[in-house]
Amino acid sequence: MKDEEIIELYFKRNERAIEETDIKYGHYCETIAGNILWNNQDIEECLDDxxxxxxxxxxxxxxxxxxxFIGKIVREIALNMYKASKTSKRGGGVVSQLLDELEECLPDNTTVEHVILENELAEIIRDFVRELNERDAYIFTSRYFYAQDISDIAIKFGMTKHNVTVILSRLRKKLQLRLAKEGYLAS
Structure with missing residues (x-):
């Protein structure tokens, strides 16, 4: 079923919309949630939510x-569930590792000013990703949006894990420079 038809089912308040969404995007959502939560019960709850x-x-x-649209929702819910669990047992600390990798690029979020400028920061990061070549954009979003394992990304591009790690490191440095240029980080 086409996306437009699924959306129309939602607008008609037809419960078949959820069924069709699951048929078309269930595996996609399960992959995103699984990369973050690593617990079948939590993944199932995340999909229901x-x-x-x-x-x-x-x-x-x-x-x-x-x-x-659905990818953003499932990711948001999975991250919230992860934060609520406050344990590194689930997912082997993958989300903590991702956040640690990006920590050097992101400004301190304890100020009120940062909260106000959060949307602007998100737009800068979106622009940064849009300006990357297709491979680098895929690698960056796969790792930091979809929480994919480095080895899975390496397989996709026929690269070694080390190559992917080096690319991610360079991309984080570029992002850090971009954020410094935009005034989000001290240069």
Whole structure:
């Protein structure tokens, strides 16, 4: 079923919308949640919460790209679940590792000013990713948005894990320079 047809089902408040969403995007959502949570029960709960949030957001929202819309929702819910669990047992500390990798690039978020400028920061990061070549953008978003394992990214591009790690390191440094240029970090 096409995305537009699925969205229309939501607007008609037809419960089949959730079923069709699961058929088309269930595996995609499960992969995102699994990369963050690493616990089948939590993944299942995350997917249920994702479909409920979809139901509550459509309408009034009419997503332009349904895949991106649902991906953002499932990621947000999975990260919130991870934070709530406050344990490194689940996922082997993958999310903590990702946050540690990016920590050097991101400004301190303890100030009120940062909270106000959060959307601007997000837009700068989106622009940064859009300006990367296709391979680097895929590697960056796979690691830091979808929480994919470095070895999975390496397989996708026929690279070694070391090559991917080096690319990620260079991309973090570029992001750090960009954020410093924009006034988010001291240079």
């Amino acid at each position: 994702t479909y409920m949030k979809m139901w509550n957001r459509i309408p009034p929202t009419r997503p332009r790209i349904l895949r991106a």
